Amino acid sequence: MVKLGVIGAGYWGPNLIRDFLRIDPQSVRAICDKSKARREMIARMYPQLRVYEDYPHLLEDKEVEAVVVVVQPAYHHEVARAALASGRHVFVEKPLAVNARECEDLIQLAEDKKLVLMVGHVFEYNPAVLKVKEYFQQGTLGKVYYLYSERMDLGTVKADVNAMWNIAPHDISILLYWLEEEPLWVGAQGFSYLQEGIEDMVHLTMGFPSGANAEVHVSWLSPRKIRTTTVVGSKNMVIYDELSADGKVKLVRNELCANGFEQKKDKYVKKKGEVTTPQLEGGEPLLLECAHFLECIEKGQRPRTDGLNGLRVVRVLEAAQASLKRGGTKQTLPALSTPGAAM
Numbered sequence: 001m002v003k004l005g006v007i008g009a010g011y012w013g014p015n016l017i018r019d020f021l022r023i024d025p026q027s028v029r030a031i032c033d034k035s036k037a038r039r040e041m042i043a044r045m046y047p048q049l050r051v052y053e054d055y056p057h058l059l060e061d062k063e064v065e066a067v068v069v070v071v072q073p074a075y076h077h078e079v080a081r082a083a084l085a086s087g088r089h090v091f092v093e094k095p096l097a098v099n100a101r102e103c104e105d106l107i108q109l110a111e112d113k114k115l116v117l118m119v120g121h122v123f124e125y126n127p128a129v130l131k132v133k134e135y136f137q138q139g140t141l142g143k144v145y146y147l148y149s150e151r152m153d154l155g156t157v158k159a160d161v162n163a164m165w166n167i168a169p170h171d172i173s174i175l176l177y178w179l180e181e182e183p184l185w186v187g188a189q190g191f192s193y194l195q196e197g198i199e200d201m202v203h204l205t206m207g208f209p210s211g212a213n214a215e216v217h218v219s220w221l222s223p224r225k226i227r228t229t230t231v232v233g234s235k236n237m238v239i240y241d242e243l244s245a246d247g248k249v250k251l252v253r254n255e256l257c258a259n260g261f262e263q264k265k266d267k268y269v270k271k272k273g274e275v276t277t278p279q280l281e282g283g284e285p286l287l288l289e290c291a292h293f294l295e296c297i298e299k300g301q302r303p304r305t306d307g308l309n310g311l312r313v314v315r316v317l318e319a320a321q322a323s324l325k326r327g328g329t330k331q332t333l334p335a336l337s338t339p340g341a342a343m
Contacts, residue, residue, distance in 0.1 A: 003028075004029060005059075006028060007032045007070065008033060014042070015286060016290065031050075032053065033053070034053065036053075059086045067088045068090075069091065074098055088115070092106075092119050094122075094169040094313070107311060123174050124177050125292065127281050128242065131249050146215070147229065148215045149171040149230075151218045154221065158220075162190065164317065166220070168320075173309070175206070175214050182333060183333055184208065186330070187323045188321070189327070200221040225243065227243050228242070249278055251275070251278065252273050254273055319331040
């Protein structure tokens with residue numbers, strides 16, 4: 001079994017440590033965190049682990065064969081690059097880095113050293129998301145018109161990134177995974193209420209070569225917790241609700257388009273189609289993601305959410321950030337020229 005070092009034991013790090021250890025009690029060898037309180041907490045929970053204050057010391061540990069990076073996004077490139085340069089396989093929590101140039105650098109270094117580079121887009125391992133992917137692949141939806149995603153909560157407020165960089169990577173990765181294409185343009189508008197210059201709420205839009213349009217609405221300043229994505233196609237529509245207790249995926253027949261829409265003057269036309277709730281295969285997304293990383297290392301495989309996957313998401317975020325600064329002006333997204341970039 002591959003021996004891991006986890007750099008970062010803050011909010012999300014302990015979850016990764018827990019699930020890697022669930023897969024194999026010997027999989028995690030060491031952890032690292034700047035916070036003394038965090039180091040002491042991990043030492044109490046997992047006394048078998050080596051604990052380091054600085055990541056260079058962890059990288060000196062000869063037993064560590066792969067590294068999991070769970071630090072603030074601004075340091076993803078620095079820490080992941082150091083780990084790759086030392087010859088370790090690397091898993092980086094989303095986003096892969098804070099700009100495309102840094103992502104491309106990590107991808108190239110991993111390729112040169114023949115190492116696994118994986119990004120933590122956990123929802124691409126979610127059984128509900130995989131079921132919707134089947135609908136796309138099988139043509140169940142017909143022509144896809146538009147997608148709308150909401151991710152809101154009265155949740156953790158960050159001081160180093162805005163709500164878009166904090167939580168929109170999830171939604172962007174899901175939409176790109178389903179559509180299998182990159183947007184032609186990206187636009188974004190946001191508002192800062194709690195901290196000047198750090199948007200608490202962002203509304204992001206994308207236009208795709210296929211004609212589909214997508215909207216992503218994220219906020220960490222909302223009284224309701226929402227995790228919902230809607231897809232509207234010419235044949236069927238899908239509602240993916242991560243918090244739903246009666247079925248996370250609902251397939252809805254698009255009666256308006258299926259039977260032909262005849263406009264009636266001065267009358268409302270409302271038709272609701274049949275709703276189907278499919279059975280989903282079991283599996284915890286984070287556990288599946290962790291297992292996939294270890295399997296890719298052991299078998300020498302390219303991860304489903306590899307460096308290019310991470311780059312595509314960061315390119316959208318980078319364009320959206322530029323749009324925010326320009327008052328919502330659409331930003332053209334140039335074609336991705338990185339080798340092997342075709343989706």
